[in-house]
Amino acid sequence: MYQTLKIKRTLDILLSLLGMIVASPFILVFIIAIKFTSKGPILFKQKRIGIHKETFNILKFRTMRIDTPSDTPTHLLNDPDQYITKIGKFLRKSSMDELPQLWNIFVGDMSIIGPRPALWNQYDLIEERDKYGANDVYPGLTGWAQINGRDELPIDVKSKLDGEYVNKISFRMDAKCFLGTIKSVLKSDGVVEGIRSDSAMEEVASSEEQVSK
Incomplete structure (x- = not known):
């Protein structure tokens, strides 16, 4: 009923709009x-997998220098810290680089x-999520897996948690994830700088389409 009556989508629209106003x-x-x-540029956009495995461009604040080696995952750089900007370090650690995704939520x-x-080329994660129906729901700003390990989780465990969320979608479950996320962000739980499992190709200079506005 929560999804069928579009209560979840209505809350997404109202809360993302409120979030953009409050966070402005x-x-x-x-x-x-x-x-x-x-x-x-201030923003960058990156191709991700959405509901039913359709792709969309996710928005984030830029946190790395434009001279970062192209087509190289952050965790494969010799010294990723040298490419992360000063404000970028704060944005990544606090997850504030995700704020532009409020617009992604608002537009659906x-x-x-x-x-x-998932990134369009995270084939192993996409395939694993297929087993649990996790590719058939809208991706989120945060979720059940994020409050149960975040970047530290291996793909099989993360996918199982995503599947658990799919089976238990409800207002209560979403509220639990939301409150758990606030706690995790404040404590920086599970954040592994340079290796962010939800963004394995995090902000690669020439492999993403930059947004100059």
């Missing part, structure tokens, strides 16, 4: 900080709660 002063500060502390690419969207 912080968003403005981040835009100014990014623009004046490093060369390059994503939900507030759901499996984190």
Whole structure:
């Protein structure tokens, strides 16, 4: 009933709109900080897997320098820290780089709660999620897997947790994920800098389409 009556989608629209309004002063500060502390665009977009494995472009604040080696995953760089901007370190650690995804939620690419969207070429994760029906729901800004390990989880465990979420989708489950996310972000639980399992090709300079506005 929660999904059938579109209660979940209605909440996504209302809460993402409210989130953009409330966060607008912080968003403005981040835009100014990014623009004046490093060369390059403020935002970047990256092709991700959405509901029913249709692709969409996810938005994030840029956190890395434009001279980062192209087509190289962050965790394969010799010293990834040297490419992360000063404001980028804060944005990544606090997950504030995800704020632009409120727009993705508002327009219907994503939900507030759901499996984190896989990159288009994370074939192993996509295939594993197929076993649990996790590719047949809207991906989320955060989800059940994110409050149960986040970046530390191997693909098979993450996929099982995503499947568990799919089987238990409800207002109560979403509320539990939402509150758990706040706790995880405040404690920085499960964040592994340079190796972010939900973004294995995190912000690669020439393999993503930059947004200059």
